[in-house]
Amino acid sequence: MNKLIDPFQAQAQYPDAWQLIENEMQQARDGYAATLVPVAAEVVTLDGAQVLQVAALTDLIAEGEEGYPATMSFTARLASPA
Numbered sequence: 001m002n003k004l005i006d007p008f009q010a011q012a013q014y015p016d017a018w019q020l021i022e023n024e025m026q027q028a029r030d031g032y033a034a035t036l037v038p039v040a041a042e043v044v045t046l047d048g049a050q051v052l053q054v055a056a057l058t059d060l061i062a063e064g065e066e067g068y069p070a071t072m073s074f075t076a077r078l079a080s081p082a
Contacts, residue, residue: 003042010041010052017052020076025056028072035059036072043078050078 011018025036036056044053053075060070 004040005042007038007041007054010054014043014052014078017076017078018054021052021054021074024074024076025054025072028074032058032060046075051075052078 005013025038028034029036036058038054038056041052041054043050045051046053053073055071055073058070058072
């Protein structure tokens with residue numbers, strides 16, 4: 001079972017993966033003119049590799065959601081152990 005971790009903790013523990021995610025979030029901010037706030041992170045296995053997955057709230061409204069903010073998720077592969 002995966003455990004959610006605080007985004008600040010994820011940033012400290014996985015700085016390389018966090019930087020990749022931050023780059024993706026900045027592209028989304030620029031592309032959608034949106035605010036993104038990371039609210040949760042977890043390490044998951046995806047296609048046999050461990051990745052950091054971050055969920056962010058946005059100020060965008062999801063279509064058909066009657067005013068509820070949309071969420072976006074971002075993933076980055078964790079560095080392989082040396």
